[in-house]
Amino acid sequence: xxxxxxxxxxxxxxxxxxxxxxxxxxxxxxxxxxxxxxxxxxxxxxxxxxxxxxxxxxxxxxxxxxxxxxxxxxxxxxxxxxxxxxxxxxxxxxxxxxxxxxxxxxxxxxxxxxxxxxxxxxxxxxxxxxxxxxxxxxxxxxxxxxxxxxxxxxxxxxxxxxxxxxxxxxxxxxxxxxxxxxxxxxxxxxxxxxxxxxxxxxxxxxxxxxxxxxxxxxxxxxxxxxxxxxxxxxxxxxxxxxxxxxxxxxxxxxxxxxxxxxxxxxxxxxxxxxxxxxxxxxxxxxxxxxxxxxxxxxxxxxxxxxxxxxxxxxxxxxxxxxxxxxxxxxxxxxxxxxxxxxxxxxxxxxxxxxxxxxxxxxxxxxxxxxxxxxxxxxxxxxxxxxxxxxxxxxxxxxxxxxxxxxxxxxxxxxxxxxxxxxxxxxxxxxxxxxxxxxxxxxxxxxxxxxxxxxxxxxxxxxxxxxxxxxxxxxxxxxxxxxxxxxxxxxxxxxxxxxxxxxxxxxxxxxxxxxxxxxxxxxxxxxxxxxxxxxxxxxxxxxxxxxxxxxxxxxxxxxxxxxxxxxxxxxxxxxxxx
Numbered sequence: 001x002x003x004x005x006x007x008x009x010x011x012x013x014x015x016x017x018x019x020x021x022x023x024x025x026x027x028x029x030x031x032x033x034x035x036x037x038x039x040x041x042x043x044x045x046x047x048x049x050x051x052x053x054x055x056x057x058x059x060x061x062x063x064x065x066x067x068x069x070x071x072x073x074x075x076x077x078x079x080x081x082x083x084x085x086x087x088x089x090x091x092x093x094x095x096x097x098x099x100x101x102x103x104x105x106x107x108x109x110x111x112x113x114x115x116x117x118x119x120x121x122x123x124x125x126x127x128x129x130x131x132x133x134x135x136x137x138x139x140x141x142x143x144x145x146x147x148x149x150x151x152x153x154x155x156x157x158x159x160x161x162x163x164x165x166x167x168x169x170x171x172x173x174x175x176x177x178x179x180x181x182x183x184x185x186x187x188x189x190x191x192x193x194x195x196x197x198x199x200x201x202x203x204x205x206x207x208x209x210x211x212x213x214x215x216x217x218x219x220x221x222x223x224x225x226x227x228x229x230x231x232x233x234x235x236x237x238x239x240x241x242x243x244x245x246x247x248x249x250x251x252x253x254x255x256x257x258x259x260x261x262x263x264x265x266x267x268x269x270x271x272x273x274x275x276x277x278x279x280x281x282x283x284x285x286x287x288x289x290x291x292x293x294x295x296x297x298x299x300x301x302x303x304x305x306x307x308x309x310x311x312x313x314x315x316x317x318x319x320x321x322x323x324x325x326x327x328x329x330x331x332x333x334x335x336x337x338x339x340x341x342x343x344x345x346x347x348x349x350x351x352x353x354x355x356x357x358x359x360x361x362x363x364x365x366x367x368x369x370x371x372x373x374x375x376x377x378x379x380x381x382x383x384x385x386x387x388x389x390x391x392x393x394x395x396x397x398x399x400x401x402x403x404x405x406x407x408x409x410x411x412x413x414x415x416x417x418x419x420x421x422x423x424x425x426x427x428x429x430x431x432x433x434x435x436x437x438x439x440x441x442x443x444x445x446x447x448x449x450x451x452x453x454x455x456x457x458x459x460x461x462x463x464x465x466x467x468x469x470x471x472x473x474x475x476x477x478x479x480x481x482x483x484x485x486x487x488x489x490x491x492x493x494x495x496x497x498x499x500x501x502x503x504x505x506x507x508x509x510x511x512x513x514x515x516x517x518x519x520x521x522x523x524x525x526x527x528x529x530x531x532x533x534x535x536x537x538x539x540x541x542x543x544x545x546x547x548x549x550x551x552x553x554x555x556x557x558x559x560x561x562x563x564x565x566x567x568x569x570x571x572x573x574x575x576x577x
Contacts, residue, residue: 018214030208031137034100037198038133041107041126042072044182048191055191057116067120075127076134077240077430078233082226083132084139084423085282088416089224092139093215099132100209104202111195126195135423138406140213180315180330228282231271232427238264239431243438247445283420291511292412293421296405297428299361303401303503304432306365309440309496310336310372310394311433313489317378318387320467321486335388339395346396357408358510360400365504367397372497376490380482401503402429436499440492447488456481 010020019027045052049068087095106126113119185194242260250256275281275288287293314336318329350360371394378387406425413421449463457477458469465485470478 018216019212023212023214026208027213028141030205030213031141033201034096034133034205034209035137037201038103038130038137040178040181041130041195041198042076042178044178044194045072045123048182048186048194051186051191052119053116056113056119068123071120071124072127072130073244073430073434074237074240075124076131077236077427079128079131080135080423080427080430081232081236081282081420082224082229083135084419084421084426085224085229087136087139087419087423091215092136092419093209093213095132096136096140096209096213097206099129099136100202100206101129102126103129103133104199104206105129107195107198107202111192111199135419135426138410138422138426139419140215180333184330225274225278225280225282228271228274228278231267231274232282235264235267235271236427236431238267240434243431243435246438247442283424287413287417287421290413291509292409293424295358295506295510296409296425299401299503299506300405300425300428301432302499302506303365303405304429304434305436305439306368306372306496306500306503307398307402308433308436309492309499310368310375310398312437313440313444313492313496314375314387314391314394317375317486317489320465320470321378321380321482321489323470323482332384332388332391335391336395336398339392339397340399341395342392343396343399347400358507360408361405361507361510362504364397364400364405365500365502365507367393368401369497369501369504371397372493372500376494376497378486378490378493380479380486397500436496440496443492443495444485444488447491448484451484451487452481456484 010017010024012018045068052068083095083099103126106122106124106129109122110119110126113122182194185191185197238260242257242264245260246252246257271282275283315329315333318324318332322329324332347360350363351357371390375390406422409425410418410422445464448465452460452463452465454460455477456465457473457480459466459473459477459481465481470481473481
């Protein structure tokens with residue numbers, strides 16, 4: 001039996017129909033909604049945090065302000081590795097239901113919090129759920145909405161690869177739109193609605209996942225390395241606190257920051273030791289031998305550092321440097337979101353032109369680097385059209401590195417490692433972004449401290465920029481203060497551009513064969529690795545021809561071992577490059 005093909009094809013487990021096309025569409029909508037909400041809540045609070053403090057604890061709340069974001073990021077980061085491994089061992093659906101339930105309860109409690117301490121505790125609960133949603137939702141889309149092959153059936157199990165790409169791209173959209181939406185909601189209503197507006201969508205998604213999601217069975221059961229997960233989570237917690245507190249709450253050379261850095265280093269060494277000695281390590285040795293996985297981890301970490309500069313300081317430049325409102329600056333940042341959506345057709349063209357998927361990741365780094373380096377020369381009168389165009393191109397690079405890069409990595413690993421591979425990538429992205437925010441905040445603070453002078457008037461408070469005083473300054477003092485801030489953001493953009501270029505160059509380390517166009521009908525050319533209909537031919541590989549050329553799978557087909565996946569396709573399980 002060969003299941004029907006199409007963008008939203010039914011999902012089968014062998015000959016058994018699991019989900020019809022209408023149910024696939026319904027589950028797809030629920031997955032993308034959940035993913036977007038969980039990612040939005042990572043940074044949506046940053047836009048309304050001052051209003052929360054003013055409402056809940058105006059006297060002592062400023063000292064607790066960093067914990068509103070730190071507690072969420074810490075909880076998220078600690079549980080992500082464990083969620084991924086548990087999903088591989090016990091199935092993604094129960095883990096997704098659990099994470100969705102925790103996130104929904106946390107959102108409700110945050111909206112009802114009566115003081116800042118309660119809000120911090122409830123944000124931690126929300127983060128524990130979000131850590132599962134951002135990892136497990138991508139695992140679900142990687143399994144259901146990417147091509148799979150079942151040895152017991154005659155044809156591939158056909159879900160919709162396009163939904164998998166769309167879910168991946170939601171990661172970039174959530175990062176780009178979070179602060180803007182938070183500010184608009186808080187201005188139009190109340191900061192509590194940032195959390196309460198989640199509830200109807202979360203409840204609807206919960207019911208859909210519980211009653212409609214049907215996953216292919218995974219008969220393999222292995223031990224879960226809880227010690228390895230604890231070591232990795234502890235390393236992530238220490239590293240995040242170093243990034244959050246270093247240079248802000250504590251000096252970089254303070255005992256607190258140095259102790260956390262030493263703890264992170266020791267836990268990292270202990271995790272590597274555990275991975276080499278445990279009978280069932282959290283990250284399997286087979287996964288570590290996968291060249292795509294090995295390259296994507298450091299690339300995602302470095303790319304996260306680069307992306308942080310564009311996400312945070314484009315908005316800062318527009319709102320402080322140019323005096324735009326949250327809503328007007330959000331319209332320009334929206335160009336970045338449009339670019340993320342446009343990254344899919346751009347990616348197809350790059351893969352077709354250069355013949356290797358890794359050049360897509362290289363191009364992503366180049367796109368981001370060029371725009372950020374050009375942003376290093378922004379001034380107080382730069383055309384908004386040019387800024388919008390730059391944000392659009394920056395979004396294309398983000399969509400390729402954060403979204404399609406994830407799909408590429410998922411395509412290269414065995415199905416039994418999909419959960420831990422996805423969560424590991426998510427873990428590295430978050431660590432990189434958090435480190436980037438800390439790095440750029442330190443750069444801006446030191447630049448302002450060294451360049452603000454009496455010319456900035458009341459806006460200069462012992463080397464710190466008082467943004468609340470800007471609107472009250474005379475023209476000359478306003479231009480002086482804003483000019484120093486714009487110069488500081490320019491330094492950030494230049495550093496972020498260099499980092500983004502480094503991330504793209506890391507992708508060159510991926511060992512990948514160049515592929516050629518498939519023969520008409522979706523299969524490989526005669527002698528190639530894919531049989532007509534898109535499945536892998538018995539013993540398929542590159543077939544005859546040169547050693548560095550393999551047949552390209554059609555979009556939506558199962559890639560032959562050793563070939564590059566087309567945009568939207570999935571490698572056969574266990575056939576990484």
